Structures are given as structure tokens and as C-alpha cells.
Amino acid sequence: LVWLRRTTHYLFIVVVAVNSALLTINAGDYIFYTDWAWTSFVVFSISQSTMLVVGAIYYMLFTGVPGTATYYATIMTIYTWVAKGAWFALGYPYDFVVVPVWIPSAMLLDLAYWATRRNKHAAILIGGVLVGMSLPLFNMINLLLVADPLEMAFKYPRPTLPPYMTPIEPQVGKFYNSPVALGAGAGAVLCVPIAALGAKLNTWTYRWMA
Numbered sequence: 001l002v003w004l005r006r007t008t009h010y011l012f013i014v015v016v017a018v019n020s021a022l023l024t025i026n027a028g029d030y031i032f033y034t035d036w037a038w039t040s041f042v043v044f045s046i047s048q049s050t051m052l053v054v055g056a057i058y059y060m061l062f063t064g065v066p067g068t069a070t071y072y073a074t075i076m077t078i079y080t081w082v083a084k085g086a087w088f089a090l091g092y093p094y095d096f097v098v099v100p101v102w103i104p105s106a107m108l109l110d111l112a113y114w115a116t117r118r119n120k121h122a123a124i125l126i127g128g129v130l131v132g133m134s135l136p137l138f139n140m141i142n143l144l145l146v147a148d149p150l151e152m153a154f155k156y157p158r159p160t161l162p163p164y165m166t167p168i169e170p171q172v173g174k175f176y177n178s179p180v181a182l183g184a185g186a187g188a189v190l191c192v193p194i195a196a197l198g199a200k201l202n203t204w205t206y207r208w209m210a
Contacts, residue, residue, distance in 0.1 A: 013059050013068075017075035020055050021083075041143070045136040045183025048100045050194045052076070053131045056106055057124065057198035062206060066114035069127075073106035101138040105131045120199060128195035132187030140180050 056069035077099065084097040109127035116122035 009062070013072060014075055016055055016059075017072050018079045020051055021076040021079040041136070041140070041179035042183045042186060044100075045139065045179075045187050046190060048102070048139065049105070049132045049135040049187040049191050052102050052106060052135070053109065053128055053191045053195050054198040054201075056109055056131075057127070057195040058202045058205075060110070060113060060123065061120055061199055061202045064118060066110045066118070069106040069109040069113075070103060073102035076102055098139075098143060101135070101142050104138050105135045108134055124195040124199055125192055128191035129188045132189065132191035133184045136180050136183035136187060 052073060056072045059072055060066070060068040062068075080097075080099045084099055087097050088094055108130040109123065112127035112130060113119075113123040116126065
């Protein structure tokens with residue numbers, strides 16, 4: 001039954017990665033879209049980095065194979081691009097949905113795991129910090145490519161946006177002096193305990209499947 005166990009395991013990776021992407025798309029109902037992407041960049045960074053690291057650590061330690069985190073991030077990216085295409089098909093502009101850049105941060109996590117000779121604690125500490133610090137930087141570059149997020153917000157308001165979050169006036173730069181620094185700092189701090197949680201979940205699951 002080894003083949004059945006392995007097949008089930010890799011199916012779990014796909015299912016959880018797809019559902020992680022779905023949760024991330026709808027996290028806070030405003031994080032993923034250009035309408036509030038700038039003013040909530042810190043929240044965006046924290047949610048994206050922690051969502052990535054908990055699943056990536058979980059499956060990377062379960063398989064023990066460096067590269068699993070990148071595989072996990074790739075599935076999330078593909079699924080989200082499908083969602084982006086769906087919004088585009090509904091008549092929204094191409095850059096209405098911003099796809100987070102997960103893969104480079106996941107590669108750093110895999111690199112930390114490989115370079116420390118598959119040391120679990122080093123992957124949690126070093127990999128978690130690397131993900132938390134790098135993801136805001138990569139995504140700020142990603143968001144810079146979006147054409148005038150505030151214009152998109154007023155022209156294409158989200159039907160599911162709560163009334164209390166409807167944009168009233170431009171708020172860019174009002175709340176955070178440096179969203180990249182704040183996002184990276186908070187992400188780096190929070191990703192370590194989140195990665196530890198993923199490792200603990202991995203231990204419980206491994207014992208359950210043994």
C-alpha cells in the first residue's frame with residue numbers, strides 16, 4: 001500500500017495548495033485586489049507570507065525533499081492565474097487581480113532546508129525569516145506594474161466589498177510610511193511561529209498516517 005499512501009499524500013498537497021490559494025484570494029475581502037492593495041500592503045504581506053510558509057513547511061518536512069515548498073507555491077500560483085483569467089473573462093481589466101509572487105520566497109525556503117542539510121529547526125527559523133522578509137519586496141515590485149490601483153478601485157468596485165470599506169478618497173501613503181519595511185518586519189517575525197505550527201501539524205499527520 002506504499003503507492004496508495006504516496007498518491008494520497010501528493011493529492012493532499014495539490015488540494016491544500018489550491019484551497020490555500022482560494023483562502024488567500026478572499027482573505028479579508030480586500031487584500032488581493034488593486035482597490036486596496038496599496039493602503040493594506042502590510043496586511044497583504046503578512047497574510048500571503050504566513051499562508052505560504054505554513055503549508056510549505058508542512059509538506060516540505062513531510063516529504064523531506066527540498067523543492068517541495070516551490071512545488072506548493074507553483075500550484076498556488078497556477079490556480080490564482082486561473083482565477084485571474086476568470087475575472088478577466090467577466091469583463092474586468094487584466095490587472096484588476098494581482099497574483100502574489102510566492103515562488104521566489106518558496107525557493108529561499110527550500111534553499112534554507114537544503115543548505116542546512118534538512119535541519120527542521122533551521123528551516124523553520126531561517127526559512128521563515130527569509131519568506132517573511134522577501135515576499136513583501138517581491139510583491140511591491142509586482143504591484144508597481146499595476147496601472148493606477150485607485151483608478152481601478154473607483155471604476156471597477158468589487159461587488160463583494162463591504163460598504164464600510166468602499167473607497168471614499170485616495171488614502172495612499174496615509175497609514176504607513178514604509179509598507180515594505182513594515183510588511184517585511186512583521187512577516188519575518190510572524191513566519192517563524194507559523195512555520196513551527198506547520199511543523200507540528202506535520203508531526204501529528206505523520207503519526208496519524210504511520
